Amino acid sequence: MGRRLTGVAIPAESKRILIADGSASSRDLLRSILEACNYIVEEAADGAQVLEIVEVFGPHLVILDLQMPKLDGYVTAAALRQIPRLRQTPIIALTAAFTQTAPDRISGAGFSGYLVKPIGPSRLRQCVAKALQSG
Amino acid sequence: MDRQESILPCNANSAIHIDAERWLAAIVESSDDAIISKSLDGIITSWNAGAQRIFGYSADEVIGKPITVLIPQDLWHEETEILERLRSGERVDHFETTRVRKDGSIIAISLTISPIRDTAGTITGISKIARDVTEHKKMLVREAASHAEMLAERKFRELIESAPDAILQVDSMGLIVLANRTAELVFGYSRDELIGMSVDALVPEAARSGHAAHRQAFEAAGESRPMGLGLDLCAVRRDGTEFPVEISLSPNRTEGGINITAVIRDVTERKRAEQQIHSLELSYTAELETRHKEAERLNQLKSEFIASVSHELRTPLHTIIGFAELLGEEGVGSLNEKQRRFVHHIQTDSEHLLGLINDVLDLSRIEAGGLVVQTEALSLQTAITEAVSAIRPQVSGKQIVVREDQIPNAVVVADPLRVRQILYNLLSNGVKFTDPGGEVVVTAIVDGDAVQITVADTGLGISSEECGRIFDKFYQVGYTTTGVRQGAGLGLTICKQLVEIQCGRIWVESEPGKGSRFHFTLPALPNVTRITELPDVNQ
Numbered sequence: 001m002g003r004r005l006t007g008v009a010i011p012a013e014s015k016r017i018l019i020a021d022g023s024a025s026s027r028d029l030l031r032s033i034l035e036a037c038n039y040i041v042e043e044a045a046d047g048a049q050v051l052e053i054v055e056v057f058g059p060h061l062v063i064l065d066l067q068m069p070k071l072d073g074y075v076t077a078a079a080l081r082q083i084p085r086l087r088q089t090p091i092i093a094l095t096a097a098f099t100q101t102a103p104d105r106i107s108g109a110g111f112s113g114y115l116v117k118p119i120g121p122s123r124l125r126q127c128v129a130k131a132l133q134s135g
Numbered sequence: 136m137d138r139q140e141s142i143l144p145c146n147a148n149s150a151i152h153i154d155a156e157r158w159l160a161a162i163v164e165s166s167d168d169a170i171i172s173k174s175l176d177g178i179i180t181s182w183n184a185g186a187q188r189i190f191g192y193s194a195d196e197v198i199g200k201p202i203t204v205l206i207p208q209d210l211w212h213e214e215t216e217i218l219e220r221l222r223s224g225e226r227v228d229h230f231e232t233t234r235v236r237k238d239g240s241i242i243a244i245s246l247t248i249s250p251i252r253d254t255a256g257t258i259t260g261i262s263k264i265a266r267d268v269t270e271h272k273k274m275l276v277r278e279a280a281s282h283a284e285m286l287a288e289r290k291f292r293e294l295i296e297s298a299p300d301a302i303l304q305v306d307s308m309g310l311i312v313l314a315n316r317t318a319e320l321v322f323g324y325s326r327d328e329l330i331g332m333s334v335d336a337l338v339p340e341a342a343r344s345g346h347a348a349h350r351q352a353f354e355a356a357g358e359s360r361p362m363g364l365g366l367d368l369c370a371v372r373r374d375g376t377e378f379p380v381e382i383s384l385s386p387n388r389t390e391g392g393i394n395i396t397a398v399i400r401d402v403t404e405r406k407r408a409e410q411q412i413h414s415l416e417l418s419y420t421a422e423l424e425t426r427h428k429e430a431e432r433l434n435q436l437k438s439e440f441i442a443s444v445s446h447e448l449r450t451p452l453h454t455i456i457g458f459a460e461l462l463g464e465e466g467v468g469s470l471n472e473k474q475r476r477f478v479h480h481i482q483t484d485s486e487h488l489l490g491l492i493n494d495v496l497d498l499s500r501i502e503a504g505g506l507v508v509q510t511e512a513l514s515l516q517t518a519i520t521e522a523v524s525a526i527r528p529q530v531s532g533k534q535i536v537v538r539e540d541q542i543p544n545a546v547v548v549a550d551p552l553r554v555r556q557i558l559y560n561l562l563s564n565g566v567k568f569t570d571p572g573g574e575v576v577v578t579a580i581v582d583g584d585a586v587q588i589t590v591a592d593t594g595l596g597i598s599s600e601e602c603g604r605i606f607d608k609f610y611q612v613g614y615t616t617t618g619v620r621q622g623a624g625l626g627l628t629i630c631k632q633l634v635e636i637q638c639g640r641i642w643v644e645s646e647p648g649k650g651s652r653f654h655f656t657l658p659a660l661p662n663v664t665r666i667t668e669l670p671d672v673n674q
Contacts, residue, residue, distance in 0.1 A: 025454040029461065036466050067446060096449040117453035118489060120460040 015132055018059035020044040020076065021094065022068045026117075030063065033121045034128065047071025051079055054086065061132055062086070064111075065094040074109040081110040090131040094119065169244075169265040172251065177202045177214065180260060189244070189267045191237030202263075205234045207241065221250045221261055231268065243269045301399040305334045307392035309350055321401050323373035334397075339371045354393045359385035362397070370399065379406045441499045448492045455485045494625040497556075498608070501632045508550035508636050512660055515545045515586055519577050522558035529566055536574035537562060543579060545586050547657040553633045554657070558590070560626040561653050565592035568651070585639070586659045591652040597645040605643060606631040630655070 017039045019030045024045075031041045042057045044050040048070045050062070062080060066073035073093055080086045093106050093114035106114050112134075115127055163170050169186035173179050179202055182194035190197075190205055197204065206214055210232060217227055227248040233241050244265045251260040295302050295313075301321040304313035314329040322329070322337055338346045353360075362368065362382035369377045379402045387394045459481040461467065462474075470478060500506045519539050530537050547554070558577070565575035573593035580587050597605060608628045634641040634655045645651035 023450055023454065025458075026450070029454050029457040032461060032467065033457070096446045096453060117449050118456040119453060120457055121464060121466075122460075 014038055014040050015060040016040045016042065016057060017061045017063065017128065018042050018044065018050065018054060018057055019063045020047065020050045020068060020073075021063075021065040022046060023065075026065070026094075030119075030124065033124050037125060037128075039128070045069075047073070047076030047079070050076050054080065054083065058085065059089065061128060062089060062091045063094060063128075064091060065096075066106075067096065073111075074105065077109045077111050090134065092127065092131055166264075167266075169263075169267075171202075171263045171265065173202050173261050173263065175218075175258065175260060177218075186265070189236075189242070189265060190234070196237075207233060207235050217248055218261075221248065222258065224250065224258075226250075234265070242267055243272045298398070299400075301401070302396065303329070303334060303337075303399065304387065304394050304396045305350070306389075306394050307354065309333050309335060309347060312394060313396075318399070321372075321399065322370070337370050339369050339377050342369075350395065353384055353395060354386065357386045357393065359383070370401075378403050438500070441496055445492070445496050449489070452485060452489050452492070455481065456489065459485060491625075494629055497629050498625055498632070501629070501636070506632075506636065508553055508633075510548050510550050510637065512546050513549050513551050513554060515547050515579055515588075515659075516542045518547070518549075518551060518554045519558065519579065519588070522555050522562060523577060525555070525559055526562040526566065529563060533566065534571040535566055535569050537566065537576075538574065539577045541578060543581050543586075545579070545581050546660040547586050548660060549637050549657045553637065557630045557633050557655065558588075560630050561590040561655075564626060564653075565590055565594065565651075568592060569594035573650075581659060582656070584659055584661055585656045587654055587656050589652055589654045591650060593650040596647040596649050597643065597651055598647050599645075602643050602645055606641070 017034055019027055019034070019041060020043070021027045021030065022045060027043045027045070031043060034041050042053060042059070044053060046068045047064070050064065051071070054062070062077075064073040064076055068076070071079070077091050077093070080089070080091060090112040091110060093109075093111045094117060095114060096117040103114070112131060113127070115123065163183050166183060166185045167188075169189045170181075170183045171179060171186050172181040179197050179200055182192070182197055186197075187193055192204075203211060203214065213232060217230070220227060227246065230246040230248070232244060232246060234244050236242055245268045246266075247264045249262050250258040251262055253259050295315045298315055298317055301318035302313070302315045303311050303318055306312050311329050311332050311334055314324075314326050316326075318324075318329060319326055324332070334350075335343050335346050349362075360383070362384050368380050368382060370380045371377050381400045381402050383398050385396050385398075387396055459478055462470065462478045463482060497506070519542050523537055523539050526537055562575055562577070569575060569592045575590065575592045578589045578591070606627050608625065631641050634657075638658050639656040641653070641655040643651055643653050
């Protein structure tokens with residue numbers, strides 16, 4: 001799928017990205033954009049699912065929506081930081097409501113950065129590439 | 136004597152006549168009243184012992200002298216008038232006047248004057264009986280005075296009795312010597328009990344020990360004054376209950392030393408009223424507080440609602456915009472011409488919808504007071520350059536030039552995010568209303584402690600009438616160059632709010648057909664125009 005895409009470097013070794021969002025369409029969007037870039041994508045519908053699959057999947061990057069059912073993004077991020085393997089893994093927050101987004105709280109929960117919805121393909125690709133480089 | 140004959144009933148017997156004369160003379164001599172006779176020309180002709188006692192002259196001294204020696208000079212006219220009346224045959228009875236004694240003292244006398252006639256009935260002289268009424272007069276005056284005194288005393292008593300305040304008078308030992316009716320009612324003692332009682336018994340126990348000293352101090356000062364100014368005074372009734380009072384004191388000097396008169400007002404009712412007012416005030420304050428809290432709660436709810444709406448609206452828009460963009464990239468498959476156009480419509484309209492949602496939410500937050508600007512030192516050049524590059528995608532393919540011109544090296548104190556929003560809104564408006572071939576230019580000047588930023592376009596312009604309303608909520612100026620109304624009419628309202636929240640002001644100059652110039656100011660840091668390199672505060 002991603003082969004038709006030009007201008008974006010295809011990574012030599014495919015990185016694994018775990019995306020967690022309560023909205024199925026949003027998950028599909030993110031997965032479609034990222035798979036086009038040859039990333040290996042796994043989905044979770046809430047924070048609890050993230051914690052279930054994260055150890056097996058071993059992601060290079062985690063993207064968590066802040067407003068999720070069961071465990072929200074903040075709690076999930078804090079829980080992920082407790083797992084030794086994920087201590088250095090970049091975790092990106094997604095938020096639909098900038099008004100609710102306090103940058104201090106986001107970084108305090110262990111996130112490496114955040115993206116405010118709506119998130120178009122180019123912004124997501126840039127952000128992910130940058131996060132994986134630094135991670 | 137013929138004279139006597141005229142007075143006494145005539146008797147032919149001379150012995151009896153002589154006896155009668157002696158008898159009469161004895162009466163005259165023994166009278167307490169002065170009995171004087173005088174001739175018609177006012178010369179004294181007889182003078183009895185009573186006259187000597189009253190006037191101080193002996194008979195030898197005054198017989199043959201004019202009567203005027205007895206009359207104060209200013210009353211000489213009286214004598215003339217009396218003579219007139221006598222000549223016409225009248226008597227003068229109990230004529231009250233004053234006379235002069237030999238020693239010069241003035242005495243009050245009552246005169247009875249009658250003419251003396253001879254046997255033929257001709258008036259030959261005048262008899263005068265004078266009674267010294269000085270003492271009598273004095274007595275009358277004394278009586279009148281004591282009556283007046285009694286009346287005054289009664290009036291005073293009544294005044295004290297009927298006074299609405301309790302009145303007590305206390306002697307130097309602190310014993311009550313006077314108490315009125317109200318005092319009986321207020322304190323619950325009878326007057327008999329109050330009189331002779333120590334006033335300290337009416338003072339609550341806690342204050343009793345100090346009361347005697349206060350009394351003595353007051354006596355020493357000797358001035359009328361309210362008692363315990365600024366203190367809440369209480370008195371105690373016979374049954375031991377206490378009640379609030381106001382007391383004014385005044386000293387009275389008596390033979391036995393200084394007495395103190397105390398006027399005591401029972402202020403129970405007034406205090407109760409004050410208490411009521413106070414509790415009303417408290418309840419109003421509580422009510423106000425409750426309402427204030429309720430208002431705050433509602434405000435909080437509103438903020439939460441806005442946040443929630445913000446989330447709910449953006450979530451589906453996020454995927455609409457994202458998928459439209461993804462389709463438009465044709466990474467998942469090529470689109471034909473029609474499909475490409477349709478996807479473009481989805482993209483632009485969903486972006487437009489996002490803008491509207493953002494505007495409405497921004498304004499709601501500003502009005503709810505929930506918008507907090509985070510000001511910092513901000514490079515003017517950086518802010519403007521960023522805004523200009525952010526607007527460029529909107530301009531692509533429109534043949535409109537958007538550029539910045541001669542931006543001074545200034546530092547403004549502002550919220551970077553909000554400055555970008557203001558500039559973006561103004562630039563976006565400029566682009567919307569400018570025809571192809573026109574341009575939108577951003578300039579800025581430093582003006583004292585502020586920076587004035589101008590966004591000028593070569594577009595349609597605004598009539599002066601519209602200039603006044605352009606910052607109103609939901610106001611929209613005419614049609615854009617593409618012939619459609621765009622936006623919710625909130626952009627400039629938000630700009631105005633955002634500028635004012637950052638201590639600046641915003642206004643517009645325009646002429647239809649010649650374009651518009653939007654100006655706004657922001658506070659600048661002083662003396663920083665020379666600083667060439669600034670940290671990029673927007674990171």
